[in-house]
Amino acid sequence: MADTEGMTAVDTPLIDVNDPRFYDDPWDAYRWMRDHSRVHWDAKNELWVVSRHEDVSTVSRNSARYSAAAGVRPAVAAPMSIISMDDPEHTQQRRIVSKGFTPKKVADLADHIREVSRDIVAEIASRGEVDFVPEFAIHVPLIVIAEMMGLDPEVRQRLYAWSDAMMDGDGHTDPDAPQLHAAAEAFGEYTAMCQQLIDERRAVPKDDLISTLTATFDAGELLKLDPSAATVQIEQEQLSLDDYELLMFLVLLIVAGNETTRNALSGGLIAFSRFPEERDKLVADPSLMETAVDEIVRYVSPVLSFCRTATETHELHGATIEEGQKVLMLYQSANRDERVFDDPDTFRVDRNPNPHLGFGIGTHYCMGANLAKAEIRVVFEELFARLPDIRVPDGVTPARGDSALVLAINSLPAIFTPA
Numbered sequence: 001m002a003d004t005e006g007m008t009a010v011d012t013p014l015i016d017v018n019d020p021r022f023y024d025d026p027w028d029a030y031r032w033m034r035d036h037s038r039v040h041w042d043a044k045n046e047l048w049v050v051s052r053h054e055d056v057s058t059v060s061r062n063s064a065r066y067s068a069a070a071g072v073r074p075a076v077a078a079p080m081s082i083i084s085m086d087d088p089e090h091t092q093q094r095r096i097v098s099k100g101f102t103p104k105k106v107a108d109l110a111d112h113i114r115e116v117s118r119d120i121v122a123e124i125a126s127r128g129e130v131d132f133v134p135e136f137a138i139h140v141p142l143i144v145i146a147e148m149m150g151l152d153p154e155v156r157q158r159l160y161a162w163s164d165a166m167m168d169g170d171g172h173t174d175p176d177a178p179q180l181h182a183a184a185e186a187f188g189e190y191t192a193m194c195q196q197l198i199d200e201r202r203a204v205p206k207d208d209l210i211s212t213l214t215a216t217f218d219a220g221e222l223l224k225l226d227p228s229a230a231t232v233q234i235e236q237e238q239l240s241l242d243d244y245e246l247l248m249f250l251v252l253l254i255v256a257g258n259e260t261t262r263n264a265l266s267g268g269l270i271a272f273s274r275f276p277e278e279r280d281k282l283v284a285d286p287s288l289m290e291t292a293v294d295e296i297v298r299y300v301s302p303v304l305s306f307c308r309t310a311t312e313t314h315e316l317h318g319a320t321i322e323e324g325q326k327v328l329m330l331y332q333s334a335n336r337d338e339r340v341f342d343d344p345d346t347f348r349v350d351r352n353p354n355p356h357l358g359f360g361i362g363t364h365y366c367m368g369a370n371l372a373k374a375e376i377r378v379v380f381e382e383l384f385a386r387l388p389d390i391r392v393p394d395g396v397t398p399a400r401g402d403s404a405l406v407l408a409i410n411s412l413p414a415i416f417t418p419a
């Protein structure tokens with residue numbers, strides 16, 4: 001173990017980075033790793049863990065030494081479009097699929113995000129209390145992606161169930177785990193629906209992401225990857241393997257864009273409740289929203305971790321990382337690293353600079369970061385405009401689901417003066 005600075009085994013906290021419960025209260029363990037075991041060997045899961053800002057950054061930026069191609073999750077090696085590709089293919093593919101995410105497209109969406117947010121706020125405004133997650137936070141990210149893709153409104157509820165089921169499959173190694181079956185079923189149903197949409201848009205294009213991507217794909221710009229190399233096979237007969245890359249990107253999109261932003265919103269409300277003076281500051285000076293959004297992403301860190309696989313045996317701060325071993329990056333810990341952030345456990349809406357790693361860093365930097373930031377900004381603007389005192393009551397501990405990938409706040413009681 002690296003850099004243990006005289007700690008004995010007795011002092012070593014129990015760290016199991018695949019256990020969702022570890023993330024219920026990981027702060028002391030994070031600090032311990034940063035201080036005493038900066039390249040930490042998690043013996044149970046047989047992988048290395050980096051927790052300092054500097055080290056997460058090193059691993060994420062050096063994609064030649066730390067490859068994403070074997071998957072970015074510790075347990076399941078499911079390939080998922082660009083997130084599990086290395087350069088140069090990754091950049092080539094990303095350039096094409098990101099055509100749906102240009103700053104202009106996001107700016108065009110902002111007005112719509114505002115309308116959607118306003119409607120949802122209006123629905124709860126007279127009630128005085130809500131469960132913020134199912135009644136509020138899940139809606140905006142879901143509606144935005146559904147509309148971007150060009151899905152019918154009635155598909156949304158199913159989209160929510162599919163995306164959650166696919167996320168819940170994370171971390172399960174037992175092939176009989178019910179979560180894995182549910183994830184596979186959701187994957188099958190969702191990709192079948194996407195295939196049908198691709199076929200429809202291929203025949204009659206519309207002004208939506210699926211039409212854009214299908215056209216690009218058919219023009220031969222998107223690389224054809226070999227689906228037989230995948231560890232997760234598409235088994236549905238009605239799916240065209242020719243459209244494999246397109247389908248996998250649509251899976252990535254729904255998984256990456258949904259629970260992430262939802263947890264940023266729920267975590268953001270928790271932050272504003274714990275630091276009411278920061279909310280007052282923001283309400284008094286709305287121009288602080290720009291820095292507040294990044295601070296929400298830093299303080300909350302909705303994505304807990306992603307991993308890479310070492311392509312060569314090498315030393316990192318005294319640890320020998322062997323070729324083929326996995327290295328897990330703990331974003332929450334990096335974002336609370338006192339070596340980089342003053343007073344890291346304090347939520348400050350005017351924190352600037354704020355070099356957080358909540359969206360990752362380097363070649364895989366979140367493709368939806370602009371969209372996610374627009375959603376967070378608009379939602380809190382609309383929420384505080386109508387319900388300025390909305391808060392999580394004191395003493396409430398948010399209920400977390402079984403995830404070692406996202407924050408997974410499933411339920412969050414909130415109260416406010418009815419408007």
Ligand code: HEM
Pocket residue numbers: 060068072082083084094145252253256257258260261264297301302303306307331357358359360361363364365366367368369371372
């Ligand atoms: C607050 C919300 C979000 C957070 C915290 C977040 C976080 C992240 C992180 C940490 C990565 C890096 C993965 C890695 O290095 O392996 C990533 C990648 C990605 N994210 Fe996000 N994300 C958010 C919202 C979104 C949204 C709304 C979308 C799309 C609609 C999206 C799409 C993607 C995609 C496609 C990638 C892969 C990029 C690549 O591999 O080049 N994300 N995200």
